[in-house]
Amino acid sequence: MDMKHSRLFSPLQIGSLTLSNRVGMAPMSMDYEAADGTVPKRLADVFVRRAEGGTGYVMIDAVTIDSKYPYMGNTTALDRDELVPQFKEFADRVKEAGSTLVPQIIHPGPESVCGYRHIAPLGPSANTNANCHVSRSISIDEIHDIIKQFGQAARRAEEAGCGAISLHCAHAYMLPGSFLSPLRNKRMDEYGGSLDNRARFVIEMIEEARRNVSPDFPIFLRISGDERMVGGNSLEDMLYLAPKFEAAGVSMLEVSGGTQYEGLEHIIPCQNKSRGVNVYEASEIKKVVGIPVYAVGKINDIRYAAEIVERGLVDGVAMGRPLLADPDLCKKAVEGQFDEITPCASCGGSCISRSEAAPECHCHINPRLGREYEFPDVPAEKSKKVLVIGAGPGGMMAAVTAAERGHDVTVWEADDKIGGQLNLAVVAPGKQEMTQWMVHLNYRAKKAGVKFEFNKEATAEDVKALAPEAVIVATGAKPLVPPIKGTQDYPVLTAHDFLRGKFVIPKGRVCVLGGGAVACETAETALENARPNSYTRGYDASIGDIDVTLVEMLPQLLTGVCAPNREPLIRKLKSKGVHINVNTKIMEVTDHEVKVQRQDGTQEWLEGFDYVLFGLGSRNYDPLSETLKEFVPEVHVIGDAVRARQASYAMWEGFEKAYSL
Amino acid sequence: MDMKHSRLFSPLQIGSLTLSNRVGMAPMSMDYEAADGTVPKRLADVFVRRAEGGTGYVMIDAVTIDSKYPYMGNTTALDRDELVPQFKEFADRVKEAGSTLVPQIIHPGPESVCGYRHIAPLGPSANTNANCHVSRSISIDEIHDIIKQFGQAARRAEEAGCGAISLHCAHAYMLPGSFLSPLRNKRMDEYGGSLDNRARFVIEMIEEARRNVSPDFPIFLRISGDERMVGGNSLEDMLYLAPKFEAAGVSMLEVSGGTQYEGLEHIIPCQNKSRGVNVYEASEIKKVVGIPVYAVGKINDIRYAAEIVERGLVDGVAMGRPLLADPDLCKKAVEGQFDEITPCASCGGSCISRSEAAPECHCHINPRLGREYEFPDVPAEKSKKVLVIGAGPGGMMAAVTAAERGHDVTVWEADDKIGGQLNLAVVAPGKQEMTQWMVHLNYRAKKAGVKFEFNKEATAEDVKALAPEAVIVATGAKPLVPPIKGTQDYPVLTAHDFLRGKFVIPKGRVCVLGGGAVACETAETALENARPNSYTRGYDASIGDIDVTLVEMLPQLLTGVCAPNREPLIRKLKSKGVHINVNTKIMEVTDHEVKVQRQDGTQEWLEGFDYVLFGLGSRNYDPLSETLKEFVPEVHVIGDAVRARQASYAMWEGFEKAYSL
Amino acid sequence: MDMKHSRLFSPLQIGSLTLSNRVGMAPMSMDYEAADGTVPKRLADVFVRRAEGGTGYVMIDAVTIDSKYPYMGNTTALDRDELVPQFKEFADRVKEAGSTLVPQIIHPGPESVCGYRHIAPLGPSANTNANCHVSRSISIDEIHDIIKQFGQAARRAEEAGCGAISLHCAHAYMLPGSFLSPLRNKRMDEYGGSLDNRARFVIEMIEEARRNVSPDFPIFLRISGDERMVGGNSLEDMLYLAPKFEAAGVSMLEVSGGTQYEGLEHIIPCQNKSRGVNVYEASEIKKVVGIPVYAVGKINDIRYAAEIVERGLVDGVAMGRPLLADPDLCKKAVEGQFDEITPCASCGGSCISRSEAAPECHCHINPRLGREYEFPDVPAEKSKKVLVIGAGPGGMMAAVTAAERGHDVTVWEADDKIGGQLNLAVVAPGKQEMTQWMVHLNYRAKKAGVKFEFNKEATAEDVKALAPEAVIVATGAKPLVPPIKGTQDYPVLTAHDFLRGKFVIPKGRVCVLGGGAVACETAETALENARPNSYTRGYDASIGDIDVTLVEMLPQLLTGVCAPNREPLIRKLKSKGVHINVNTKIMEVTDHEVKVQRQDGTQEWLEGFDYVLFGLGSRNYDPLSETLKEFVPEVHVIGDAVRARQASYAMWEGFEKAYSL
Secondary structure (H helix, E strand, O other): OOHHHOOOOOOEEEOOEEEOOOEEEOOOOOOOOOOOOOOOHHHHHHHHHHHHOOOOEEEEEEEEOOOOOOOOOOOOEOOOHHHHHHHHHHHHHHHHOOOOEEEEEEOOHHHOHHHHHOOOOEEOOOOEOOOOOEOEEOOHHHHHHHHHHHHHHHHHHHHOOOOOEEEEOOEOOHHHHHHHOOOOOOOOOOOOOOHHHHHHHHHHHHHHHHHOOOOOOOEEEEEEOOOOOOOOOOHHHHHHHHHHHHHHOOOEEEEEOOEOOOOHHHHOOOOOOOOOOOHHHHHHHHOOOOOOEEEEOOOOOHHHHHHHHHOOOOOEEEEOHHHHHOOOHHHHHHOOOHHHOOOOOOOOOOOOOOOOOOOOOOOOOOOOOOOOOOOOOOOOOOOOEEEEEOOOHHHHHHHHHHHHOOOEEEEEOOOOOOOOOHHHHOOOOOOHHHHHHHHHHHHHHHHOOOEEEOOOOOOHHHHHHHOOOEEEEOOOEEEOOOOOEOOOOOOOEEHHHHHHOOOOOOOEEEEEEEOOHHHHHHHHHHHHOOOOOOOOOOOOOOOOOEEEEEEOOOOOOOOOOOHHHHHHHHHHHHHOOOEEEOOOEEEEEOOOOEEEEOOOOOEEEEOOOOEEEEOOOEEEOOOOHHHHOOOOOEEEEOHHHOOOOOHHHHHHHHHHHHHHO | OOHHHOOOOOOEEEOOEEEOOOEEEOOOOOOOOOOOOOOOHHHHHHHHHHHHOOOOEEEEEEEEOOOOOOOOOOOOEOOOHHHHHHHHHHHHHHHHOOOOEEEEEEOOHHHOHHHHHOOOOEEOOOOEOOOOOEOEEOOHHHHHHHHHHHHHHHHHHHHOOOOOEEEEOOEOOHHHHHHHOOOOOOOOOOOOOOHHHHHHHHHHHHHHHHHOOOOOOOEEEEEEOOOOOOOOOOHHHHHHHHHHHHHHOOOEEEEEOOEOOOOHHHHOOOOOOOOOOOHHHHHHHHOOOOOOEEEEOOOOOHHHHHHHHHOOOOOEEEEOHHHHHOOOHHHHHHOOOHHHOOOOOOOOOOOOOOOOOOOOOOOOOOOOOOOOOOOOOOOOOOOOEEEEEOOOHHHHHHHHHHHHOOOEEEEEOOOOOOOOOHHHHOOOOOOHHHHHHHHHHHHHHHHOOOEEEOOOOOOHHHHHHHOOOEEEEOOOEEEOOOOOEOOOOOOOEEHHHHHOOOOOOOOEEEEEEEOOHHHHHHHHHHHHOOOOOOOOOOOOOOOOOEEEEEEOOOOOOOOOOOHHHHHHHHHHHHHOOOEEEOOOEEEEEOOOOEEEEOOOOOEEEEOOOOEEEEOOOEEEOOOOHHHHHOOOOEEEEOHHHOOOOOHHHHHHHHHHHHHHO | OOHHHOOOOOOEEEOOEEEOOOEEEOOOOOOOOOOOOOOOHHHHHHHHHHHHOOOOEEEEEEEEOOOOOOOOOOOOEOOOHHHHHHHHHHHHHHHHOOOOEEEEEEOOHHHOHHHHHOOOOEEOOOOEOOOOOEOEEOOHHHHHHHHHHHHHHHHHHHHOOOOOEEEEOOEOOHHHHHHHOOOOOOOOOOOOOOHHHHHHHHHHHHHHHHHOOOOOOOEEEEEEOOOOOOOOOOHHHHHHHHHHHHHHOOOEEEEEOOEOOOOHHHHOOOOOOOOOOOHHHHHHHHOOOOOOEEEEOOOOOHHHHHHHHHOOOOOEEEEOHHHHHOOOHHHHHHOOOHHHOOOOOOOOOOOOOOOOOOOOOOOOOOOOOOOOOOOOOOOOOOOOEEEEEOOOHHHHHHHHHHHHOOOEEEEEOOOOOOOOOHHHHOOOOOOHHHHHHHHHHHHHHHHOOOEEEOOOOOOHHHHHHHOOOEEEEOOOEEEOOOOOEOOOOOOOEEHHHHHOOOOOOOOEEEEEEEOOHHHHHHHHHHHHOOOOOOOOOOOOOOOOOEEEEEEOOOOOOOOOOOHHHHHHHHHHHHHOOOEEEOOOEEEEEOOOOEEEEOOOOOEEEEOOOOEEEEOOOEEEOOOOHHHHOOOOOEEEEOHHHOOOOOHHHHHHHHHHHHHHO
């Protein structure tokens, strides 16, 4: 498709706002916010950088109308007039960069983390939020006050030069969304009961916002086209309400789907969801309103976005994570440079998952996210001869970064192909999209002149012969086989080798030791391959049913994996009858039994397995760096070669070390 | 929407019948029928009253063509000419009231209860019906005879002045429906096998009816747009047959869905189904026929009905339970008085459930159902000062009824809001619709001048000070904590307090004692809130997986709950891994263990629970009535304050007592 | 519908090819192929015979571009120029018969059985195929070579006079399909990653084929409209790619669905799938391309096919198994002779299932399949008086065959209806379609003058009195009650009698002995009838929940049943909580207990059953043949009367014996 003349990249007039194209940056929680509600430069840079990249509009997430009720730890605010000037600076930077800033005006309602500050969150009724805090059912007077706060925040947004505001009543989430949803709103006054009553809060919010901004100042509204939950709002309900939202003053509808608590996987679709999960609902809603309708939800390929707009299903698309991955997505698309676009694999690995160690939004494949202008695209002062050992995610990121900075880069890879351990991570159903990272880095590596040698196990002699000025050791990790009793006496099968296709499991009882991603995806893949007497050449008795047992030391499976990937996989394993043992230590193994110790100290043998597979993670593999340091000026060890972790760490460290050469 | 000029309230010509609007009363089993097949006044009144309320047509359920095979205990009939005159009286009353009577002409086939009279029900093949009676496969001669009986019944209906007849081949149910469905019809003659053969009985029935009525006398046909069952008829099959039904003489199609046995929840969608469950199928079928198409199935809001007709998806709607709840639904809608409409919450509580104690069709929110003219809307002879203690369902119904009869009514409520125990019943997913009863009663209470005092625990002194002439004690019930060993030694957690949000269950093993609605909905809600390391502020180890165990003394869960709500909830609990113990008595409890006794007398401790919740129902709470009787002229105790039962008893007793003041 | 003037039977121009109608014969693996890749007469006859029957085009399955990688044991090939002449003979025979031959040009890729010859199959990545062989990830050079092979094979097809070729990238199957699907393609080069990259192989294959045939020589492409798998391609993806396939040179799209490994039931929909499983996807794809779109997938009734084409949903249909059942399907349809059409019941019984005993494609209801011209439709030399004892599938096939050959045929049946044991096989949900065989044979029997006597248990005296010249004994089989300890001491209930409706199971714990189709369908039917306190006349405590246990000696349930029927039924039984015991021998029974022996020799009593049902198959029943041989010139025993087996053997033996009279 010729993007330049596509409908996606044609202008769109929404009230007073002329959008250069129909790609919007969807609101995402960055966790760079400031405690005082202002917009710190680091946060503003994220949006300005996407504006520079050609995005139609950029939407900043969760701008609260009342700082007393923070959404996250720190929450951007427009709840006081004194916040307008600094917000205006931000809006102006976005405007100068060619786009328009759209603040998502919210009151977090039941979702507020004020529970951690021993203030009961506000809600329509007593809802238990994701932090297990119970919200207080607000009075009708409080409702009227809060509605006014929305109006004031809208006014401030216009005064700050924003191009539009976005209100949010999707996902049965935040105050408006929880009033609208029968899953949250159990009131028995005029704001509860029927769909019309439950919509009253949202409609009054829109009307109040409309009263406080210019008549043609655009008000976007994010809705769930279908809450996809028994007892939630359905598409039928939204087809009934959409014209009413329009009549109340909404200028554009952004159609998402699902609900926040019951199925995070629906509102942030990851690796087990198809593309465009909400396009059908958006296209149906478009038929009952006269205003533009955007779709949001795993639209992670600009060509697909262009196609659904070209077919007239929707008027535009909101893309979130793809713009985190590549701020210049729109610019490159318009030029038809699709291979140049850094792809989002909807992995949710570091943009959704949060932990003590990584409390902010990051992106596996874009190390510059959140430090937009720290690493300018300029050649290194001095071009060096660089050797990268290992073509996994970390090694490839290092090689590309170094080569694009003008270094003379060679990559040695022991395997016959790039990808390293990522080749295991893409095997299970739904995980294939992560191959797109490697395809992209491979394209850039070739373009920047990186030389590859495969089936090349690096030795000190070889390195000496090459005489590189710098070596980046990205030799990754090897499957971990802890010194458990029996591992020396029996042949050890690893989950890694199974995922590599080194052996097959035609049928029988399988015990997978471990409960992380590798172990669980090994269980899933083994069950996917269970095709007893399928359409095969004559009935083959050697192929039959497969029964899987998982043994995990921790209290739960898939610890740290983001909920949209974790919960569906656990459901799938349970539905396929996998026997799940958590809080269970492995004491001893044979090739057919496993001795375990339960949380209460009792021990027992789990017996009768045809296969016992080790999926207990991996251990760093770095046989060379110390030796190399003896004769190579600069040696950097990155990623799993340091310590086995998510691929993100390998890619970030690969980038940083290569950039610093 | 302006209902007066809406398409829903525009006339519709169907053959010789001019309908004043496109709202029909769907056929429902009232269980007021007479043993001799005639239409008793009590039954006729139900339809006449809805005719007076402006309903386009009213359809009387299950009028059999052969009394030897009764549908229910008593079954209305048109199988003898001598029944025509009394049926004509009934039809004329409906006509005078501005509507038109449409008898649903049926032969119950496999569904007949004649099995209880040791007569094998008739069917296409040997089907086991809901009463576990096996039908006899009828011969081809018998088929031809029965087809003629349909023709005669149609003739009689026209002779009786009915506006149309409705034939029924939906739900794989009754003789025509079971011939049409591959789930029932296993014949190997020309009435079995292919879809065309299985449709032969239905088409011959239509043609015979058409031959025996005037050419333009309308024949409606109720079909399942999709039987929603593996091995059942699909929408594709109905799209193929619909034009053939039209060609055979059908004037209007009423599109329902599902099958009677396998999923009552589909044909009478209750609280876990979205609105308009069959609208999609109806709208697709409308595209392949030239006759009007009505949709039926949880269309329980007139504004939603108007919207789907306005959008041209369907030509009209059949509403059943909403017209049981409010006979004047259409009249009020045309006047735009939506708050006046008594809402149906699709609870199925007393219109679907049957038991020895309640063998007839009733309606929770409409105490006048089945005694339509017994309680005229006229002021009480003398206005009294009335105090209602308790703003739950019973108290609110009493207050509204009394105030609308001219009494000076004050309500004292201990809680800070109306609703009483209904506030617990609306928490679980899908149950929110019952809030609409309270929203409606609250609206009427305010309109009738009822004065409310909240956070007011009534005392004898306060009552004495108020000096009411009559008091209605509606103080409901408190959670029942039976004197089980251990309840005195450990803090007792109740399911009621959990549903109220008084405490949260972040993770762990939960044992809920009981197996009724409160216990099962507590289990469901606890599991809904299980959002291990969801998208929360950093990984919060205190939130994790939840495992639930239910302990029920009776042989099954949810005894007495109507099947459309009962079966999906049990399926859901099982799919979420709830450990269900029935026929299991509770002998002793601690805060972490429960000692149980199985049906065979064996006893065991269920251990390792983090929470033990009492969900064993509730016990009436009436601390005052005896004291009040000493100084208040009239004291009436109603609802759970008498004995803990369904909310319906509280509302009916509240109505009756208040009306009798 | 008047088929003669229907759109289905109107011509269709596709490039240079003029199709006489829009019915195509879908490609199916016949297993008649030759080792050297040529087309043996037996295989060619199948297609020529369907051409004679009026089929628009006939497609021969899996013609490989490289014999080194066979699809099945023997695989037809066009990988060498010397194969063209014999292929041309075949194409010419099809042309002379009024149709056109379309070879499906494939490279089996991961699906090749070369693994059995210790050659690693080829694929995009390391996939484990249905035979548990792991494919080798091919290099880019190998890709380019293989693409050229496709071009050469296309050239040869045109040179051989074929009307078109069909390429195949459906079902995540074979080389092109596995490159296209993210379930198989885990590459990290330009042929992996994004949807556009994964489509590169398919598009280059189309372009290369287009370059090597005339510009208007039609190229069909079979796709999965939706792979119906988490992590697979969705309809959204295919709507995006379809215009690109058209632009690359495709002339017609054949829309199937699903994937080969994970759900054979989707690509060959059998008895638990609705008709037209892929019609929706085909109709949506039709909206985004300008070329004709055919639907394939359980379109097993020509009237349904005509309807979806008439409604403009699709331009044509591909029918596979229905054309195996009746080669003259189109001829008879055009003449409106629908009763004459031998129906396909989508049973998959002998066209999909393969075993050592039956390694080829057969058809239950068409004994002539694969021996098309061996049994000409000509009268027998001498008309004989023939008695057939038993009106089950075998007896009916024998009676029809004999009568149509001019014999004077009488059938005696002990039951009151035809069908024999098939009456049991059609009871479970989804199995009803097999009634169509009996309806059809019954129609032909009456047409051919067969005389029936029902409720007639044949005795030697009666036979003597009739004095037939030939008797065909088709007395079938009786339930098998093996001499297990206890069977003499307790009343034995059989699964057969339950399925016949001889007794009902209102509630309780049920143990079904056996694990074959009868046992599993008895479990399924018992659970379908479990309708606790459904909408019945008052709450009937005698009806309640049902719990089922299966005890099977073999290592798995439903051994030998084709995967599309086997896997969904096992999933359903598991989802309904059936307790499945395999590798478990039955040692002893009472009416409430079963003593079993596990694989490890341990024995235990399974207790507390309310019902113990015998579903251990059946034993041949032939009380007469030996006696008859004393006075009847010709006595033939067929089907289960010989040995209890699939109904197919009864029908084939009935046909062969009757034809040979």
